[in-house]
Every structure is written in C-alpha cells, then in structure tokens.
Amino acid sequence: MPHRPFQQVDVFTAQPFLGNPLAVVLDGRGLSSEQMHAFTRWTNLSEATFLLPPEHPEADYRVRIFCPAGELPFAGHPTLGSCHAWLQAGHRPKGRDVVQECGVGLVKIRRDGTRLAFAAPPLRRSGPLPxxxxxxxxxxxxxxxxxxxxxxxxxxxxxxxxxxxxxxxxxxxxxxxxxxxxxxxxxxxxxxxxxxxxxxxxxxxxxxxxxxxxxxxxxxxxxxxxxxxxxxxxxxxxxxxxxxxxxxxxxxxxxxxxxxxxxxxxxxxxxxxxxxxxxxxxxxxxx
Missing domain, CATH: 3.10.310.10 (Diaminopimelate Epimerase; Chain A, domain 1)
Structure with missing residues (x-):
C-alpha cells in the first residue's frame, strides 16, 4: 500500500479545532469506492474526500466525497476543505475561480484573500414541507x-x-x-x-x-x-x-x-x- 499525501482541515473557522474537520486524501488515484468508504469510516469524521484528476475539461480537479453512510454527490464543508488542501499543496486554477468537479457537476469556488466561497448548486427540491x-x-x-x-x-x-x-x-x-x-x-x-x-x-x-x-x-x-x-x-x-x-x-x-x-x-x-x-x-x- 502506498503512502499518499494527506491533510486534515478544519473548515468554517480561522482558529484550529473550532470548525468542522475534514480528511483530505490529495491523491485518490487507484482507490476503489470500497477503499474510500472504509477509510472514511476509519477516520471517525463526518466526511472524507479523495482528489482525482478532472474528467471535465473546465474542471481543475475532481473530488469524491464520502460520509460513513456512503458517497455524497455534494457537500459544503468538504468542498471548501478540499479546495483549501488542493491550494495548500501548491496547485493553481486555470482561471480566476477554482472549478471543482463532483457528483452534482461543476462547482465554482472563489478566493477572497484566505477565505474561500463556493457557488451554491441549484436546489433539487424546494417548496413547503408536508x-x-x-x-x-x-x-x-x-x-x-x-x-x-x-x-x-x-x-x-x-x-x-x-x-x-x-x-x-x-x-x-x-x-x-x-x-x-x-x-x-x-x-x-x-x-x-x-x-x-x-x-x-x-x-x-x-x-x-x-x-x-x-x-x-x-x-x-x-x-x-x-x-x-x-x-x-x-x-x-x-x-x-x-x-x-x-x-x-x-x-x-x-x-x-x-x-x-x-x-x-x-x-x-x-x-x-x-x-x-x-x-x-x-x-x-x-x-
């Protein structure tokens, strides 16, 4: 088993240990879905992410997001935490914004100094609850x-x-x-x-x-x-x-x-x- 670059990022806080932690595997190539899911459960965190080369020509990277119950098409703190880790590892986006590829498609992430912000994906369902x-x-x-x-x-x-x-x-x-x-x-x-x-x-x-x-x-x-x-x-x-x-x-x-x-x-x-x-x-x- 190879050693892979890894970060644990605290998200929605500038002070360690006051936000929501995220496990980020910066090179998920060659891992199966079962391996990703098993590692996520082992971390005992709410989510873990695995960064991969993009498949869409406009994307800067692709991410797979897992929680203990299984894979998620999108999640907010994993989006910001993964982008933070990707930038910390020395990567740079193709354009002004970072473009993340994930289960819901392409998500734009904007940089404002050290703070990151993602464009909210469209609601799949809205309106009053029963x-x-x-x-x-x-x-x-x-x-x-x-x-x-x-x-x-x-x-x-x-x-x-x-x-x-x-x-x-x-x-x-x-x-x-x-x-x-x-x-x-x-x-x-x-x-x-x-x-x-x-x-x-x-x-x-x-x-x-x-x-x-x-x-x-x-x-x-x-x-x-x-x-x-x-x-x-x-x-x-x-x-x-x-x-x-x-x-x-x-x-x-x-x-x-x-x-x-x-x-x-x-x-x-x-x-x-x-x-x-x-x-x-x-x-x-x-x-």
Whole structure:
C-alpha cells in the first residue's frame, strides 16, 4: 500500500479545532469506492474526500466525497476543505475561480484573500414541507408546532428539510428526541432524514442567524458542527423569501462548543457560501 499525501482541515473557522474537520486524501488515484468508504469510516469524521484528476475539461480537479453512510454527490464543508488542501499543496486554477468537479457537476469556488466561497448548486427540491413532516419535526425537536414559523425543502444533494424557529435562543435550547425523529427518517420514502434548524439573532449581533443540523447515524442522532450544504440551501430559501438580507453571517456549532462562521452573500445572481479553513494535520497516510 502506498503512502499518499494527506491533510486534515478544519473548515468554517480561522482558529484550529473550532470548525468542522475534514480528511483530505490529495491523491485518490487507484482507490476503489470500497477503499474510500472504509477509510472514511476509519477516520471517525463526518466526511472524507479523495482528489482525482478532472474528467471535465473546465474542471481543475475532481473530488469524491464520502460520509460513513456512503458517497455524497455534494457537500459544503468538504468542498471548501478540499479546495483549501488542493491550494495548500501548491496547485493553481486555470482561471480566476477554482472549478471543482463532483457528483452534482461543476462547482465554482472563489478566493477572497484566505477565505474561500463556493457557488451554491441549484436546489433539487424546494417548496413547503408536508404538514405531517412539520408536525413530526416539531415533536422531535421538542417545540410547539406554532414555534415553526416557516419551513421548506432544502435539497441540494443532501435532502435537507429546513425549519425556521422564532429566534436563535430557541434554536440553541433544542434537545432533539432521536426516537421521534426516527419516525421521519424511516417513514418517508427515499428521504435522507436530514433536518436543518435556523433562527434569527437579535439585531446588532455579529451573526444574523443560528443554525443547527441533525441527521441519523449508526449510534443515533448526530449533530453536524458546521454544514456548508445546509447553509447554502437555507440561504437560497431565506434570501429568496425575503427573510434574510442578501449578505449575512451565520453561526453554527455553538451548542457543540464550536464557533463555526458561515459567510453568505448573493452576488452576480448566485448565492456564495464562504468560510475560513486551517490545516491541522499535514503529512502522509498509508492507503
């Protein structure tokens, strides 16, 4: 087994150990899907990525993204973390933006100093959630149905269901019931069972919104520290509905002792999701 260049990157933070970690294998050539999946499970992280030569002529590199349950067509923090690692390894894009090739196609990544931002991919599904789902989510989150002031499908690959609560304090106070939410996860055909919750901070706070993300895992309900795909979908929903301004800062991970910060902006007709990244481990992995 060869040694391959490897980085572990903390994403959506400029300070190590306060964001969402990602394992990046910078040369995934010759690895099977089964090997990639097995390595991802071994890392005990939410995702691992494997960089490959591009197949599309406009792409700078291709990435395969895995979580413990299997391969993902797209995910936000793996997109930013993989690009950060690729640039740290000395690579340079063909044009002004980095172009990543992944399961949803080509994703543009823009550089703003040390911060990177990706153009949110189109929503695969949007519009209000079924009322039965909303009622079940309310029970699972431990809130009243009327506390959910708005809701929408936020599916951009990962099949997020988004709910807007009254405020950020209510979001931070959530104590989800995994047993109740399990009924949603298994009861909806083809659903991935991912629930994103968002609430507004008071005017004048540095962050406009507080975000939390929940999904099922092998050992029950998992909360993701910082979630790029969810924030991208939430931004498309909330900005489109006039609930959020065209530029704002979201906090995520607070309930887990993290300090994730997601920079959201609508520019040139696109939603851009940005954040800092820092390499915490840089070396080689036997794989």
């Amino acid at each position: 009322e039965a789902d909303v009622a079940l989510i309310a029970r699972g989150l431990g809130v009243r149905r009327e506390d959910i002031v708005d809701h929408a499908w936020c599916d951009n690959g990962p099949g997020w269901r988004g709910v807007l609560l009254r405020d950020a304090a209510q979001v931070l106070a959530l104590r989800p019931d995994a047993a109740v939410l399990a009924g949603l996860f298994v009861g909806v055909a083809g659903a991935t069972g991912k629930v994103g919750v968002v609430g507004a901070h008071p005017p004048g706070d540095d962050c406009a919104f507080e975000v939390r993300a929940f999904f099922p895992g092998n050992n029950g309900l998992i909360e993701d520290p910082v979630t790029g795909s969810l924030n991208a979908a939430l931004a498309q929903w909330l900005i489109g509905a006039g609930t959020a301004p065209e530029r704002y800062l979201a906090a995520q991970g607070t309930a887990l002792g993290r300090a994730g910060r997601v920079h959201v902006a609508r520019a040139d007709g696109e939603i851009w999701i940005g954040g800092d990244s820092v390499t915490c481990v840089d070396g080689r992995v036997l794989l």
